[in-house]
Amino acid sequence: xxxxxxxxxxxxxxxxxxxxxxxxxxxxxxxxxxxxxxxxxxxxxxxxxxxxxxxxxxxxxxxxxxxxxxxxxxxxxxxxxxxxxxxxxxxxxxxxxxxxxxxxxxxxxxxxxxxxxxxxxxxxxxxxxxxxxxxxxxxxxxxxxxxxxxxxxxxxxxxxxxxxxxxxxxxxx
Numbered sequence: 001x002x003x004x005x006x007x008x009x010x011x012x013x014x015x016x017x018x019x020x021x022x023x024x025x026x027x028x029x030x031x032x033x034x035x036x037x038x039x040x041x042x043x044x045x046x047x048x049x050x051x052x053x054x055x056x057x058x059x060x061x062x063x064x065x066x067x068x069x070x071x072x073x074x075x076x077x078x079x080x081x082x083x084x085x086x087x088x089x090x091x092x093x094x095x096x097x098x099x100x101x102x103x104x105x106x107x108x109x110x111x112x113x114x115x116x117x118x119x120x121x122x123x124x125x126x127x128x129x130x131x132x133x134x135x136x137x138x139x140x141x142x143x144x145x146x147x148x149x150x151x152x153x154x155x156x157x158x159x160x161x162x163x164x165x166x167x168x169x170x171x172x173x
Contacts, residue, residue, distance in 0.1 A: 005033045005040075 008029050013022070 005036050008033050008036070 011029065013019075013025060015022075
């Protein structure tokens with residue numbers, strides 16, 4: 001059975017006769033505990049270093065694997081394939097650019113058509129409101145003319161009434 005630091009710290013000794021000084025025994029046991037703690041920390045550190053060294057050795061072994069030989073193709077063959085690849089890339093890029101331009105034109109035409117349709121709708125609605133307002137204005141003008149005519153007629157009638165009853169306003173004493 002292994003003795004732990006906790007076992008040493010908790011150990012109690014029985015007093016028999018004129019035994020050892022309990023203070024000295026406790027002091028010595030504390031020193032033993034401190035030494036055990038330091039040894040355990042040193043063991044843990046050494047285990048970590050060993051694990052790290054094993055990992056590094058494994059990485060080194062894996063790094064030294066044989067390399068496949070590189071086959072060097074003749075320069076003309078490589079240049080020819082590179083030229084073909086570049087031409088293909090350029091053709092594809094031109095196709096993509098042309099497609100993007102056509103798509104942009106189509107979208108622009110759709111936006112212009114939608115804006116024109118909206119403008120036509122707004123114009124039609126404004127013309128309808130204009131016609132309604134013109135009709136209302138014409139009706140108001142006719143009503144104002146009728147009102148003026150009726151007011152003038154009423155004023156004339158009142159004037160005639162006042163002139164005909166001239167006696168009401170004279171002093172007859």
